Amino acid sequence: MINENSKVILSVRDLQATVDGTTILKGVNLEVKAGEVHAIMGLNGSGKSTFSKVLAGHPDYEVTGGEIQFQGADISELEPHDRATAGIFLAFQYPLEIPGVSNRDFLRVAFNAHRKSRGEDEMDVFDFDDLIEEKLAVVKMDAAFLDRSVNEGFSGGEKKRNEILQMALLEPSLAILDETDSGLDIDALKTVAGGVNQLANADNAVVMITHYQRLLNYIVPDYVHVMADGRIITTGGKELAERLEAEGYEDIMAAYTAGAAV
Amino acid sequence: MAIPVSSIDPPTQLTKREQRAAYLKALLGTLQANVPAAVALEDLRAQAAAIAHEHTFPTTRDEDWRFTDLSAMLSVPFQAMPAAPxxxxxxxxxxxxxxxxxxxxxxxxxxxxxxxxxxxxxxxxxxxxxxxxxxxxxxxxxxxxxxxxxxxxxxxxxxxxxxxxxxxxxxxxxxxxxxxxxxxxxxxxxxxxxxxxxxxxxxxxxxxxxxxxxxxxxxxxxxxxxxxxxxxxxxxxxxxxxxxxxxxxxxxxxxxxxxxxxxxxxxxxxxxxxxxxxxxxxxxxxxxxxxxxxxxxxxxxxxxxxxxxxxxxxxxxxxxxxxxxxxxxxxxxxxxxxxxxxxxxxxxxxxxxxxxxxxxxxxxxxxxxxxxxxxxxxxxxxxxxxxxxxxxxxxxxNEVFYLQSRGISAEAAQRLLIYGFAMDIIDRIPVSSLQETLMATVTQRTQ
Structure with missing residues (x-):
């Protein structure tokens, strides 16, 4: 939902980043306002996933230029956990397995870390159990998942639902979904998309990174960006995604290459 | 008061092998000298002493002790005590x-x-x-x-x-x-x-x-x-x-x-x-x-x-x-x-x-x-x-980053991962007070 008057949540200007000395992001510009849903599409290697990891503060990536403003403050020097408690959430493309740590404990520790950062008391185990039962409904997860080790032995769909469960619990201002749709069957995709739609509201924003237009049938974006060669090369509405699906990336890439060559 | 036994300070001319033999002998001596009469168990102890005599004090050249070096013990004249403090x-x-x-x-x-x-x-x-x-x-x-x-x-x-x-x-x-x-x-x-x-x-x-x-x-x-x-x-x-x-x-x-x-x-x-x-x-x-x-x-x-x-x-x-x-x-x-x-x-x-x-x-x-x-x-x-x-x-x-991306500090994330590693052992202890103590101890040490 586009509302010109809503506040800016994320403002990225000329962002450049490297990993192991290789430049991946070469000047990304993006502005995201409250209430908006953005989709970032692009071929493999275009820098989409790197962009999401840089926003979340992955230590392997070094920001070498430009700036990231989140709710008015520069966050490029913040530790990943401080970005998280500030309100940035990254749903992982490949959620990690943490053997020996129950999902319930993990969720409680994460939730309480957010509360602590706001100066609130930690929530006790019993109140937390009530809260998490409510949140499970968002992604139609069975309570039995809470007592299994984090993501260990979960199917692909279960891992992605678990990511959205964390999002539901932590209530971020900015949710970045890194290929949350990839590898999902249609039922799981509907469940995950339904969860995201329930959580999106006028005060937060969603940035989806995806290969496939299919996801956008379930989570309708306000903006679609195409990324190539470490930059956002074009931006449009939902119709841009449909065009990409029908025609592929070739024409857009060709237009970009021609422009860049000038 | 310890019952004194022969000095184990090795004269300088002893080889290392002789030093170890002397050390073991002194150890045996102080143990034997402090056995209480109520549990004399002469036969049992004599058999055990005979077994001990067949051994030398182990070094890292013994396959069984290859990685565990006991040589630091040799400089400490351990004494058995007839009573506990x-x-x-x-x-x-x-x-x-x-x-x-x-x-x-x-x-x-x-x-x-x-x-x-x-x-x-x-x-x-x-x-x-x-x-x-x-x-x-x-x-x-x-x-x-x-x-x-x-x-x-x-x-x-x-x-x-x-x-x-x-x-x-x-x-x-x-x-x-x-x-x-x-x-x-x-x-x-x-x-x-x-x-x-x-x-x-x-x-x-x-x-x-x-x-x-x-x-x-x-x-x-x-x-x-x-x-x-x-x-x-x-x-x-x-x-x-x-x-x-x-x-x-x-x-x-x-x-x-x-x-x-x-x-x-x-x-x-x-x-x-x-x-x-x-x-x-x-x-x-x-x-x-x-x-x-x-x-x-x-x-x-x-x-x-x-x-x-x-x-x-x-x-x-x-x-x-x-x-x-x-x-x-x-x-x-x-x-x-x-x-x-x-x-x-x-x-x-x-x-x-x-x-x-x-x-x-x-x-x-x-x-x-x-x-x-x-x-x-x-x-x-x-x-x-x-x-x-x-x-x-x-x-x-990457696991640390995953936890950090959920708001958990790097230090707490490491503790949580160590907890997870130790959990499948400690979880098997059928005494909950001990489980809690051990978890706290094990995750504490990396701070």
């Missing part, structure tokens, strides 16, 4: 175990009636001191078990048998089921001079009985001490024993401990040995099978830091068919600490249809930490299933 009962507050139904305490190897709590023992269970029990109705039964386990040929086991001044006895009669744990505490206190202590314990679970035992080696000081313990466990036919062995001694301690288990037909035995303390610790764990279809589970954890060394040598000796054994041994190694694991599984021709698995997993928390691991399978039987493996890893940076 006075101990204030408050010292036990730190290791209080509310779930326990009984507690027997040996202080520097000597029985302490004051610190023990044996008032609530149910019928069919005997927990007490050897000196008192051996003159009563159990005399013959004790003789049949004490120092009769396999593995007595080992030097340090023989030294313990030569010198133990007391022995804790835990005896559960036929078909008795004891659900609450029995707490055996080996308290190490500073005796003023470097002390050699020889705690001994005999545990018998008779046919069809069930027992949970918590052995707790707890040190209150960081002075030099040599704690050489032996515990014999007998799980008779169809008995079930769950055994926690917790070693949390002071950082001046050399801890060498033997756990010798004899399992009868259809018995089930689980041990959770946890090593946290001591400068150098060595746990020798031996399971000998005397009948078919035994079930053996070994779930070990060593979590050490600084310059500590924790060595676990285990032997699972099958000799009958249909036995199963599962071993998981985990090590968390911080700073310049060093863990050693040697897991031997012996499956002779008789032990057909044996099913064993062994896994050693190591988590290194520092670039200076060191792990030596060696599975040793000796299989003659041809219809068996025996798996083994070992892994060495560090904390995964």
């Amino acid at each position: 006075e101990v204030d009962a408050g010292v036990l507050a730190a290791i209080e175990m509310p779930e326990a139904i009984a507690r027997i305490v040996l202080v520097n190897g000597q029985f302490s009636a004051e610190l023990s709590d044996l008032a609530q023992l149910p019928a069919g269970v005997v927990v007490g001191n050897l000196a008192a029990l051996q003159t009563g109705a159990m005399a013959d039964q004790l003789t049949a078990r004490l120092a009769q386990s396999s593995g007595g040929h080992d030097l340090f086991t023989a030294l313990n048998t030569v010198g133990f001044p007391a022995a804790a006895v835990v005896w559960v009669s036929r078909h008795q089921v004891i659900e609450q744990p029995i707490h055996v505490v080996y308290l190490s206190v500073d005796g003023g001079t470097p002390t050699v202590t020889s705690p001994r314990c005999v545990v018998v679970a008779e046919t069809g009985s069930a027992l949970t035992l918590v052995e707790d080696f707890y040190g209150t000081h960081n002075q030099a001490q040599f704690n050489n313990s032996v515990t014999e466990v007998w799980a008779d036919e169809n008995a079930q024993v769950t055994h926690v062995r917790l070693q949390r001694e002071g950082l001046g301690t050399f801890h060498i401990g033997k756990t010798a288990i004899t399992q009868g037909r259809d018995s089930r035995y689980t041990i959770i040995p946890v090593s946290l303390g001591a400068q150098v610790s060595r746990h020798n764990l031996e399971m000998h099978q005397t009948g078919p279809q035994t079930d053996t589970n070994l779930y070990g954890l060593a979590a050490i830091s600084q310059s500590q060394l924790a060595d676990t040598h285990s032997l699972i000796a099958m000799n009958h068919p249909h036995g199963t054994a599962e071993q998981l041994h985990k090590c968390i190694v911080d700073d310049a600490a060093h863990t050693v694991f040697n897991g031997k599984v012996w499956v002779p021709h008789n032990a057909q249809l044996t099913n064993t698995s062994q896994l050693n997993r190591n988590l290194l928390l520092s670039n200076k930490a060191r792990v030596d691991t060696k599975p040793e399978l000796d299989i003659v039987a041809d219809n068996v299933k025996c798996a083994h493996g070992a892994t060495v890893s560090q904390l995964d940076a």
Whole structure:
């Protein structure tokens, strides 16, 4: 939902980043306002996933230029956990397995870390159990998942639902979904998309990174960006995604290459 | 007051071999000189002394001690003490175990009636001191078990048998089921001079009985001490024993401990040995099978830091068919600490249809930490299933980032990952107060 008057949540200007000395992001510009849903599409290697990891503060990536403003403050020097408690959430493309740590404990520790950062008391185990039962409904997860080790032995769909469960619990201002749709069957995709739609509201924003237009049938974006060669090369509405699906990336890439060559 | 023994200061002309021989002789001498008359056990001790005489003090050239260097002991003239120092009962507050139904305490190897709590023992269970029990109705039964386990040929086991001044006895009669744990505490206190202590314990679970035992080696000081313990466990036919062995001694301690288990037909035995303390610790764990279809589970954890060394040598000796054994041994190694694991599984021709698995997993928390691991399978039987493996890893940076991306600080994330690593051992301890204490200790050390 586009509302010109809503506040800016994320403002990225000329962002450049490297990993192991290789430049991946070469000047990304993006502005995201409250209430908006953005989709970032692009071929493999275009820098989409790197962009999401840089926003979340992955230590392997070094920001070498430009700036990231989140709710008015520069966050490029913040530790990943401080970005998280500030309100940035990254749903992982490949959620990690943490053997020996129950999902319930993990969720409680994460939730309480957010509360602590706001100066609130930690929530006790019993109140937390009530809260998490409510949140499970968002992604139609069975309570039995809470007592299994984090993501260990979960199917692909279960891992992605678990990511959205964390999002539901932590209530971020900015949710970045890194290929949350990839590898999902249609039922799981509907469940995950339904969860995201329930959580999106006028005060937060969603940035989806995806290969496939299919996801956008379930989570309708306000903006679609195409990324190539470490930059956002074009931006449009939902119709841009449909065009990409029908025609592929070739024409857009060709237009970009021609422009860049000038 | 220690009874003086011949000086062990080696004249300079002695070779290293002669120095070690002199050291061992002095050690034997001080142990023999301090045996209380009430537990003279002349024959037993003479046999053990004869075994000790056949040995030399081990060096890293002995395969069995390749990674565990005891040479630092040689400069410390350990003395056996005829009595334990006075101990204030408050010292036990730190290791209080509310779930326990009984507690027997040996202080520097000597029985302490004051610190023990044996008032609530149910019928069919005997927990007490050897000196008192051996003159009563159990005399013959004790003789049949004490120092009769396999593995007595080992030097340090023989030294313990030569010198133990007391022995804790835990005896559960036929078909008795004891659900609450029995707490055996080996308290190490500073005796003023470097002390050699020889705690001994005999545990018998008779046919069809069930027992949970918590052995707790707890040190209150960081002075030099040599704690050489032996515990014999007998799980008779169809008995079930769950055994926690917790070693949390002071950082001046050399801890060498033997756990010798004899399992009868259809018995089930689980041990959770946890090593946290001591400068150098060595746990020798031996399971000998005397009948078919035994079930053996070994779930070990060593979590050490600084310059500590924790060595676990285990032997699972099958000799009958249909036995199963599962071993998981985990090590968390911080700073310049060093863990050693040697897991031997012996499956002779008789032990057909044996099913064993062994896994050693190591988590290194520092670039200076060191792990030596060696599975040793000796299989003659041809219809068996025996798996083994070992892994060495560090904390995964991507896992840390995943947790951080949920608002958890890097430090807390590391603690959570260590918790996860230790959890599948600690979770098996059937005493919740102990689980909590151990979790706090294990995750605390990386701060």
